[in-house]
Amino acid sequence: MITFENVTKVYQSPTAEVKALDQVDLHIEKGEIYGVIGFSGAGKSSLIRCVNLLERPTSGKVIVNSQDLLALSPKELRKAKSDIGMIFQHFNLLNSKTVFTNVAMPLLLAKKPKDEIKQRVQELLDFVGLADKADSYPDQLSGGQKQRVGIARALATQPSILLCDEATSALDPETTNAILQLLKKINEQYDITILIITHEMSVIREICDKVAVIDHGKVVEAGTVFDVFSQPQTKVARNFVKTVMHDDIPDSIYQLLETQDEANRIYRIVFVGESAGAPLLSQIAKHYPVEINVLFGSITELQGTPFGNLIVQFKGEDKEIQRVIMHINQQKVAVKEVFEHVS
Amino acid sequence: MLVEWPQIVEALWETLIMVSFSLLFSVVIGLPLGILLVITRKGHLLENTFVFNVLNGIVNIFRSVPFIILMVAVIPFTRLVVGTSIGTAAAIVPMVLYAGPYIARLIENSLLEVDPGVMEAAQAMGATPRQIITKFLIPEALSSLLLGLTIATIGLVGASAMAGAVGGGGLGDLAITFGYQRFDTIVLLITVGILILMVQGLQSAGNILSKKIRRR
Ligand SMILES: Nc1ncnc2c1ncn2[C@@H]1O[C@H](COP(=O)(O)OP(=O)(O)OP(=O)(O)O)[C@@H](O)[C@H]1O
Numbered sequence: 001m002i003t004f005e006n007v008t009k010v011y012q013s014p015t016a017e018v019k020a021l022d023q024v025d026l027h028i029e030k031g032e033i034y035g036v037i038g039f040s041g042a043g044k045s046s047l048i049r050c051v052n053l054l055e056r057p058t059s060g061k062v063i064v065n066s067q068d069l070l071a072l073s074p075k076e077l078r079k080a081k082s083d084i085g086m087i088f089q090h091f092n093l094l095n096s097k098t099v100f101t102n103v104a105m106p107l108l109l110a111k112k113p114k115d116e117i118k119q120r121v122q123e124l125l126d127f128v129g130l131a132d133k134a135d136s137y138p139d140q141l142s143g144g145q146k147q148r149v150g151i152a153r154a155l156a157t158q159p160s161i162l163l164c165d166e167a168t169s170a171l172d173p174e175t176t177n178a179i180l181q182l183l184k185k186i187n188e189q190y191d192i193t194i195l196i197i198t199h200e201m202s203v204i205r206e207i208c209d210k211v212a213v214i215d216h217g218k219v220v221e222a223g224t225v226f227d228v229f230s231q232p233q234t235k236v237a238r239n240f241v242k243t244v245m246h247d248d249i250p251d252s253i254y255q256l257l258e259t260q261d262e263a264n265r266i267y268r269i270v271f272v273g274e275s276a277g278a279p280l281l282s283q284i285a286k287h288y289p290v291e292i293n294v295l296f297g298s299i300t301e302l303q304g305t306p307f308g309n310l311i312v313q314f315k316g317e318d319k320e321i322q323r324v325i326m327h328i329n330q331q332k333v334a335v336k337e338v339f340e341h342v343s
Numbered sequence: 344m345l346v347e348w349p350q351i352v353e354a355l356w357e358t359l360i361m362v363s364f365s366l367l368f369s370v371v372i373g374l375p376l377g378i379l380l381v382i383t384r385k386g387h388l389l390e391n392t393f394v395f396n397v398l399n400g401i402v403n404i405f406r407s408v409p410f411i412i413l414m415v416a417v418i419p420f421t422r423l424v425v426g427t428s429i430g431t432a433a434a435i436v437p438m439v440l441y442a443g444p445y446i447a448r449l450i451e452n453s454l455l456e457v458d459p460g461v462m463e464a465a466q467a468m469g470a471t472p473r474q475i476i477t478k479f480l481i482p483e484a485l486s487s488l489l490l491g492l493t494i495a496t497i498g499l500v501g502a503s504a505m506a507g508a509v510g511g512g513g514l515g516d517l518a519i520t521f522g523y524q525r526f527d528t529i530v531l532l533i534t535v536g537i538l539i540l541m542v543q544g545l546q547s548a549g550n551i552l553s554k555k556i557r558r559r
């Protein structure tokens with residue numbers, strides 16, 4: 001659906017040269033909700049703006065719907081854009097126009113017949129839950145309502161792709177959630193491919209199927225949300241995962257351990273899917289002469305799959321502990337990660 | 344002393360003619376000029392450094408000449424256009440040359456205030472440059488454009504009085520010939536009063552209209 005081939009974007013200014021995208025390869029399938037996450041300045045906006053050529057890549061190819069966008073004439077490109085809707089962090093609505101006219105704008109530009117526009121706009125406003133606001137002006141709406149208008153406008157021409165650049169970053173958590181659910185509904189109901197740019201991992205966790213992590217203009221990691229969350233490969237990805245998974249030992253527990261003044265053997269056990277329900281610890285307690293001290297535990301749901309994270313301290317003879325670790329390793333789906341704490 | 348009301352009415356009429364016609368022509372010149380000054384600048388819709396620099400330079404030249412000097416300097420041009428250099432019609436020529444570039448600047452300022460995000464949304468929708476100007480830029484700037492035009496119109500009222508003083512007719516002419524040369528203080532006061540009322544009225548009308556457009 002959307003393919004980036006070796007895309008590089010360099011911003012040239014008299015004083016400096018900024019490489020915002022560095023040989024980016026990316027592939028987004030039809031019907032996916034694809035998230036791109038990165039810290040501020042990583043190149044996220046540059047990336048999404050290359051999908052509808054608001055920004056032209058310095059080199060590389062952008063292929064949307066099997067069309068090489070860079071090869072299109074201005075006229076063909078305008079046509080291609082009607083198949084790509086876009087919503088923005090600051091909504092970018094026309095303040096001088098009513099909600100109705102804002103939503104109708106893409107259709108007015110395409111010179112559609114009046115009654116067709118009227119019907120379509122009504123339909124869209126119904127869909128986003130703003131049927132009663134048609135005659136309001138944007139400054140009479142809340143942030144969430146404004147974004148709904150933005151979404152309705154983006155869907156007016158029945159695009160097959162929706163681009164969201166930090167679409168929820170200006171909204172409170174509750175409104176964010178409502179907007180994310182709306183995006184999910186759009187994806188499911190109209191089979192629209194959605195590309196979401198965000199710096200919030202919770203947005204990715206909430207609705208994305210796949211995620212790419214971008215850092216200094218490079219895609220450093222990409223895969224299913226489940227894979228990236230359960231086994232992040234890079235430091236950047238791990239940092240992002242941390243922000244939503246809360247799988248660190250709280251400081252207070254570290255302190256507690258330090259005061260105990262003994263060799264600590266602490267392990268992280270990650271449960272994935274079905275194994276999250278397995279009574280692993282009670283089995284260990286029953287079969288091995290080791291004491292188990294649960295320091296920290298959490299369970300999160302990722303795309304409908306439970307994902308558990310347990311930090312435990314084993315006390316006992318070294319030999320026994322080794323056997324316990326072997327036992328854990330034998331549980332096919334359970335993943336283990338040892339980490340040492342020097343006290 | 345007797346106040347000659349018919350003369351005052353005629354002078355008022357001449358002033359209104361001068362101001363409204365020169366406003367009309369100034370907008371015809373200033374609007375496209377203002378739009379060009381915006382869209383040809385760096386990073387904008389139709390970036391063109393050469394066109395921008397030329398237009399910007401021309402506007403600056405006209406803006407830097409005081410009206411009274413401009414009026415005299417363009418007399419040959421005025422003769423060429425209206426066949427004479429005195430009278431109401433002749434006054435309109437320098438007034439347009441004065442207000443046109445001024446309006447271009449005011450329009451430029453208003454258009455630059457439009458949120459770049461709105462233009463971005465327009466581009467993402469696949470709007471043509473023409474559509475971006477007529478359906479996004481101008482409507483979004485309209486309220487501020489009207490305030491700018493109000494200021495320009497008031498400027499033209501002032502210019503018309505000055506033009507009158509050098510033979511253009513209108514209230515300025517009246518004030519000079521009666522008030523100054525014939526020491527008719529009452530006529531002088533009346534013309535000043537009319538000018539004050541005109542400016543007040545224009546400003547209020549502009550404010551109300553601009554507000555109405557912003558918050559229909
Ligand atoms: N028009 C521009 N001219 C020059 N440099 C730019 C321009 N746009 C972006 N940059 C630079 O390119 C880099 C990437 O910017 P980009 O906006 O893509 O980052 P981002 O990931 O979207 O950041 P944020 O989360 O802050 O929005 C930054 O260093 C930025 O300063």
Ligand SMILES: [Mg+2]
Nearest residue numbers: 044045046166
């Ligand atoms: Mg950004």
